[in-house]
Amino acid sequence: MGSHGIKDRVAIVGMGCTTFGEHWGKSADDLLVEAARAASASSGVGLGDIDAFWLGTMGSGVSGLMLSRPLRLPYKPVTRLENMCATGSESLRNACYAVASGAYDSAMAIGVEKLKDSGFSGLAGSQPPGAGDDGRGETTAPANFSLLAPAYAEKYGVDLGEMKDVLTRIAWKNHQNGAKNPRAQFRKQVPREAIRKSPQVAGMLGIFDCSGVSDGSAAAVVVRAEDAHRYTDKPLYVKALSLVAGPATGLAEPGYDFTTFPEVVASASDAYQQAGITDPRSELALAEVHDCFTPTELVLMEDLGFAQRGQGWKDVLSGNFDLNGDLPVNPDGGLKAFGHPIGASGLRMMFEAWLQLRGEAPEERRLRTVTEGRTLGLTHNLGGGPGECVSFVSVVGSEPGA
């Protein structure tokens, strides 16, 4: 028994991504049609010639019919799946395995979410009937993630004022990047003072520490690696896919200290082993990580091995993860500025890797790490919260064998 991965056996040959934002004039169906058609056109494979589909959505619809109906797909296998905020990545993972197994020649992973119509602040999941005795649904996501900040500050002796500077800089950086992205929900640079003083939501977090509630869709077409050059000169090879669900003990036993996601450490370790990565910070050209709230991105820098334990905040302040830093993190603006339509987010991250590693990102956010020859990108997608979550890590690359 063991996790062996499918390094270089499957490649992405086409991708599509809608703009993310307040799409009052578009339904989930509209967004699915747009993303599916864009990915199909990008790959040169007609929608009718794609053999199987994996559709990720947290709550915008149910069953395979949610995709087959708007696209009028003729009698194709369509799986609808959900794995909290890692839903989009989970659809890609399953599509890749289906192609790697030999069951299908091609598959599409597509994710969508239509969040704005409800009018709610933040996410609103639906729960099965319960006893009202386990805290589920009692508090909001920003509150749950806000637990990271004071715990981190206390453990590593960071003054709370300085901690706020660190969180502010993460939001500022992602808004800087989002301002260069025509698909992003928020396309303005935001002054640090405005971020710092934004209205409080939970704990140390203000509105600008939270990702955007958004509508959007993204899709990828995958084929066997040996067939990839039939469709594109620049395929993106899948190097590693790892998903773990934690035992959810962090909120049940005192060993957990709210300064790490053990699930992320486990999925990163598995992914690096599959891809043969030993020093992610120097080997990766970019990382798209799950910056649902600013302290999450800080902790992820350490959990993914981009920074030493207790040192991540210094790397943030010195700009090491900026667009022109050692390792650019969220060059597309991340969940913070690009927006977070749940089912689409994991594939949106992959869309940035697709653009950057193939040299197709817009001039103003092109990465020095790529022009200097790095060929690998990482996406990280997380669902749940500190103490109990699922975590996904992928590594993709523009060169086979690398």
Add this chain to the structure above:
Amino acid sequence: MLLVVLADGVTALVLRTTAALATRRQPRPVAAQIASGSTALAYASFLSWRGFLDREPPRRPDPDPVAAPPAQRRAGWKFGLVAAACTRCGTRSLPPERVCLECHAVDEMAPEPLADSKATVTTYTVDRLAYTPSPPVLMVVLDFDGGGRLRCQLTDAAEDEVRIGLRVEMTFRRLVTAAGVHNYFWKARPVRVADGE
């Protein structure tokens, strides 16, 4: 004694005392219970709890009402805060689970009452977005004396009272009323009376 309760319907109870009464007195006198509460209740909060003042809710979905079958299945935990302790390794499970989180023993749990246990706040936050009759929600993560962790609300406390290391005790309170169904569960509150600890 006949006790008639008139609220959400009528309940009539006939109570008869026995000789055991003297040995089963409430260990905590009423005066001590009052002293352990907080008097800092804003008049507007009092009015809104009594239904005389509507407070604008957050832009969040209405809370779901409690369902009777799961509440009945977990009556010991929900109403008595009876957790479980693994008979193999002693690790507590809050709420009770069948598989031990530490040694993975299955169905080897013994009841572990925690309602009278004290705990310490290990981390906390203030949730200004969550739905509650008593905003904002003070959310704490508690580590109980003797083991076990619970994330729950802190009550009878002001925002600036919450801190890591705060000593708390448990109290059975209303969380929310949804679709006409009150949901009671346990909240933490600061230990204000030493209580011979």
